[in-house]
Amino acid sequence: MTETRVGLIEFGKAIHDSVTVPGLGELPGGQVSAGRATRGARARLLRGGRVVEDDLRLGIVVRKKFFSSDVEPVTDAGFLKDVFVAVGRRDLGNGDSLELYTDDTVGPDLSRPEAAVSVVAPAFDQLTGFRAQVHVREGVLRFGALCASAQGGQPMRVLGLFGPAGPLEELPxxxxxxVLLGFQCDAPPMAGDVLTAFPTPGFVEHRDGTAVVHGVTDLGPGALVAAVEVPEGRSAAFTVGVRVRVLRPIGTTFNERSTVIAAGLPVLSLARDGVAVRSTAGSRVFTVGLGTRDLRQNDVLEAYVPASSPALAPPLALAPPPAPPVALVDVNTASAADLARLPGLTPDRVTTALELRRQQGGFPDVEAFGVAIGLQPHEIVHLRGRATAGRVALPETGVRQLDI
Structure with missing residues (x-):
């Protein structure tokens, strides 16, 4: 297993829910809440505790320019940055997340082609990347479909499908x-190339939550018991027999990543306060018995049920709607009292923030705000989901521009 989780984009946390890109339409906006968002990365869509689709591609990434309503392309966006993306779906909204990852060995199912198209006239621009006029030779080409080039390379997503009258859902x-392909092409499409389209994979798995390992007791050959804790503000329901992945965090706060060390490990036993239980629903601290020897402190256990599992044969109850988002404190307009409610902002830091804001007109983002007032990296992390930095106007310089 070579999967590495490299970032997470959460929708509903950005200052703007969407932006309009000329020639493309609206792109949904989200905030990079872990790791980094790198253009071209593979992604899976998380919604209500489910992985509803895998093998998406971060084909287009843009951001709003500072002090402007215009957008510009981005190849890489860091922690707490707002981005607007195209992945081949039009339904990304509040509460959704894109889990970004790299995996050199596992790819999508390309055994059932549903369309073959010929590239007629390729084109490229700096904002939206590659696009091509295509002719469908057989089958039906659909928006969001996976497609592979006869020239090789990683499978791509149809990020947009446009006819003379506007966007299309399918093309017979x-x-x-x-066809819009963005920046996911390993090689530029050329006239005469053949693209084969495949159906998109559906529901992948249900996630039952995560827990962080705090201690490990070796029970002998191939087995151990781990003392774990569910992160604050989250919920998890581990059950005896459910499968878990072991994720090993690497990197720093601003480049947080996790490598999947093992997957498919069944939970052999569970205990709470020294008493064996079948499920840990509602508990934050418990012990887990696993059939592995490779487990360390700070590893993360992720419980999941694959779509193919008999446990998912009956339809799952719909997840409850997400809790309403906490009102974000805008560090560029908030009062002293509102700033004081943010974690880590002592009275001295509030005073510093107000003075710096008065002098420079505001802060470009939350990270810059935290650094400017003297917060440490681990303190800036606690501003996640609590603060934002609205657009600010440049201060007047008093300098006249001369026409020469």
Whole structure:
């Protein structure tokens, strides 16, 4: 297993829910709440505790320019940055997350082609990347479909499908339209290339939560018991027999990543306060028995049920709607009292923040705000989901621009 989780984009936390990109339309906006968002990364969509789709690609990433309503392309966005993305879905909204990862060995199922198209006229621009006018030779080409080039390379997503009258959901055989591929092409599409389209994979698994390992007791050959804790503000319901992954964190706060060390490990036993239980629902601290020897302090256990598991044969109850988001404190407009409610902001730091804001007109983002007032990296992390930095106007310089 070579999967590495490299970032997480959460929708509903950005200052703006969407932006309009010329020639493309609206792109949904989210905040990088862990790791980094790198253009071209593979992604899976998390919604209500489920992985509802895998093998998405972060094909287009843009951000709003400072002090402007215009957008610009981004190749990499760090922790707490707002980004607007195209991944081949139009339904990303509040409460959704994109889990970004790299994996060199596991790919999508490309055994059932549903369309073959010929590239007629490729094109490229700096903002939205590659696009091509295509002719569907057979089958039906659909928006969001996986497609692979006969020239090789990683599978791509159809990020946009456009006809003369605007966006299309599908294109039947014999028709011509423009396909948007963005920046996910390993090699530029050329006239005469053939792209084969495949159906998109559906529901992948249900996630039952995560727990952090705080201690390990070796029970002998191939078995151990781990003392774990569910992170504050989250919930988890481990059950005897459920499968878990072991994720090993690497990197720093601003480049947080996790490598999947093992997957498919069944939970052999559970205990709470020294008493064996079948499920840990509602508990934050408990012990887990696993059939592995490779487990360390600070590893993360992720409980999941694959879509193919008999446990998911009956339809799962719909997840409750997400709790309403906490009102974010805008560090560029908030009063002293509102700033004081943010974690880590002592009276002295509030005074410093107000004075710096008066002098420079505001802060470009939350990270810059934290650094400017003297917060340490671990303190800036606690501003996640609590603060934002709204658009600010540049202060007047008093300098006249001369026409020469």
């Amino acid at each position: 055989a014999g028709q011509v339209a423009t």
